[in-house]
Amino acid sequence: MASPPWESIRVRKLEEQISRIPQEWLIARERLPSDDVLNVVDVPRTCGILSSRELHITEDYDARSLAAAIRSKQLSALEVTIAFCKRAAISNQLLQNITEPLFASALNRARFLDDHLARTSFPLGPLHGLPISVKDTFNVAGIDSTVGISALAFQPSASTASLVNLLLAAGAVIHCKTNVPQTGLAMDSVNNIFGRVLNPMDRRQWTAGGSSGGEAALVKMRGAVMGVGTDVGGSIRVPAAVNGIVGLKPGKGRISVKGLASGQEEESGKVGLETVVGPIARSLDDIGLFMEVIEKGKMEESDPDVRAEEGWWSRPDAFSIEKKFLDGKLRVGIIYDDGNTIPLPPVRNMLHHLSRKLRDRGIKTTPIDPHASGFSKCQSLANKFFAAKGSAHLLSLIESTKEPLIPWLATRLKLKAPASLDHFRALLVQKNEIETQMLSLWKEMNIDLIICPVAPHPVPPPDRWNAIGYTSSFVLLDYPAGTVQVAVVEEDDLEDEVEGKVRGRWDIANRSLWDDDLRRGYMGSPIAVQVVAPSGKERRCWEGMRVLEKVIREKGLGKGPRL
Numbered sequence: 001m002a003s004p005p006w007e008s009i010r011v012r013k014l015e016e017q018i019s020r021i022p023q024e025w026l027i028a029r030e031r032l033p034s035d036d037v038l039n040v041v042d043v044p045r046t047c048g049i050l051s052s053r054e055l056h057i058t059e060d061y062d063a064r065s066l067a068a069a070i071r072s073k074q075l076s077a078l079e080v081t082i083a084f085c086k087r088a089a090i091s092n093q094l095l096q097n098i099t100e101p102l103f104a105s106a107l108n109r110a111r112f113l114d115d116h117l118a119r120t121s122f123p124l125g126p127l128h129g130l131p132i133s134v135k136d137t138f139n140v141a142g143i144d145s146t147v148g149i150s151a152l153a154f155q156p157s158a159s160t161a162s163l164v165n166l167l168l169a170a171g172a173v174i175h176c177k178t179n180v181p182q183t184g185l186a187m188d189s190v191n192n193i194f195g196r197v198l199n200p201m202d203r204r205q206w207t208a209g210g211s212s213g214g215e216a217a218l219v220k221m222r223g224a225v226m227g228v229g230t231d232v233g234g235s236i237r238v239p240a241a242v243n244g245i246v247g248l249k250p251g252k253g254r255i256s257v258k259g260l261a262s263g264q265e266e267e268s269g270k271v272g273l274e275t276v277v278g279p280i281a282r283s284l285d286d287i288g289l290f291m292e293v294i295e296k297g298k299m300e301e302s303d304p305d306v307r308a309e310e311g312w313w314s315r316p317d318a319f320s321i322e323k324k325f326l327d328g329k330l331r332v333g334i335i336y337d338d339g340n341t342i343p344l345p346p347v348r349n350m351l352h353h354l355s356r357k358l359r360d361r362g363i364k365t366t367p368i369d370p371h372a373s374g375f376s377k378c379q380s381l382a383n384k385f386f387a388a389k390g391s392a393h394l395l396s397l398i399e400s401t402k403e404p405l406i407p408w409l410a411t412r413l414k415l416k417a418p419a420s421l422d423h424f425r426a427l428l429v430q431k432n433e434i435e436t437q438m439l440s441l442w443k444e445m446n447i448d449l450i451i452c453p454v455a456p457h458p459v460p461p462p463d464r465w466n467a468i469g470y471t472s473s474f475v476l477l478d479y480p481a482g483t484v485q486v487a488v489v490e491e492d493d494l495e496d497e498v499e500g501k502v503r504g505r506w507d508i509a510n511r512s513l514w515d516d517d518l519r520r521g522y523m524g525s526p527i528a529v530q531v532v533a534p535s536g537k538e539r540r541c542w543e544g545m546r547v548l549e550k551v552i553r554e555k556g557l558g559k560g561p562r563l
Helices: 005-019 052-059 063-071 077-095 103-120 162-169 213-220 237-242 284-297 321-326 345-360 375-388 392-400 421-445 469-476 491-495 505-512 516-522 538-555
Strands: 098-101 131-135 173-178 226-231 246-249 276-281 331-334 364-367 449-453 481-488 526-532
Touching (some): 005 098, 063 284, 077 103, 077 131, 077 173, 098 213, 131 213, 173 213, 237 246, 237 526, 331 421, 345 364, 345 526, 345 538, 449 469, 449 538, 481 538, 491 516
Parallel strands (some): 331 364
Antiparallel strands (some): 226 276, 246 276
16 A cells, blocks of 8 residues: 655655754764653753854853844854754754754855944844744745645745744844644644654653744754744743743734744634734843844834834833832732633642742732633633634645644544634624623732733643643733743642542543653643733733742742752
8 A cells, every 4th residue: 555645745854854954963873862861951062063162152141142242243143053053953853843944044144144244343133143943834935834734845935924024134043943733733743744842851751832842942952042933822832831931922913923824724814813923032031132123123014914002012011010019019810720620739839839929029919710700711712713713724735645633633623614704703792701801800900910820730741731721811812921930840749639629621631630640750840820911011911021030039939940
């Protein structure tokens, strides 16, 4: 029997990928860690490919200081780009987190930037010489955007995404595109072409998250100065959280999504819940730099779908979150539970420790009732919006090469026609009701921010992510939300049991993650929370993340060190 077409496509695509990586950037077989080595974060330091100067370049700077070193000619854009390309190549051999290595064009770009600086004495922009990676879904002219679907391989994009063009105009070097799940619609980044993205801190027991899992794993490995992902259900926040780094989901229309591939019909992304674009980074200051570049890029002048009032980022809110914190006037609402799925002990314990720590620092905390606020209805409604788009086009693409569905989609992606106009109208009525309910909460409770878990469980094994309502709800509500790691799972967490009566199928699935044979695997895994602000208040969200990080770093939570 002949092999299905997707298998030969996979072979050709991987051959193309390896041909774009210089032989000398491949880890020697004797230095390649065995599959039994779970944590590979330090392999770039020990594999012998990076020089001491390249280690210094990739490890001792944040984005601002690295850009400053290039501007002052302490470092060249070329040597910086070589260092990060090498590190990205190393990371991919360990974690399968790259789809398209763009190393050759990145080096040419770096030479151009060095020449520009030498001729003019001015950088091209604030990101001059910084290697930045983008998720596979961002089109780059002449390069594939497969979205993890073999039928879309060897169909290079005709044009470049608006966001990529903005980054290039600011001086960035785009050195690779990163791995995603098949269709981009899963919480685990695995597909039949490039394989599964692995978590660099535990390649066997912890998911790398999805759908921007390749981005987060690469940034964690310092294979990019920062990365760009997309989010429609948690796809920036979940990967950032499980990889122990930070990510920000802005509101709808804040950053242009022109030139994003999805495998679906053109403009279908505007139906239902809309995808947003945002940064994944190792520091909040790097996220701040990214958002400054977005504001100055004025994407609203070329994309009618972008909304951006003057000074939306550079001019702080009418009241500064950081000032309110210093004045002892900051008020935070905490969602301990979404009303559908009871958090497992490590998450529950973290929330109570965090609440006490915030109160000790003079921050007023108030629990949010998920039922009274309407939050408990969000996950079910978000799922209805996802289903309403239909799946016939995606499934026909996948079937065209006889490609199997990945585990996450096998039980979720069913052949379904798009919903009728009447059905969409009914969903929009429900959405407006919940939005109104939640909107009144901010005023009635007099809160500045919301803190909410990223999930009701610690970092689970691959394909076991559960209860996406903790993240997708804030896409439904169009609230900016960012993730900050606050603790790690400790020994005493493993001794506790789940409290309360079983609520339903999501809760049953969540409790199965607390089986005795899984618990010990969570030891040391990062636990993060989301900081959430009202719609249109990205700056307030980011300032809240900074305040939270400051509080955590003062003395910690008594819940283990940050990773």
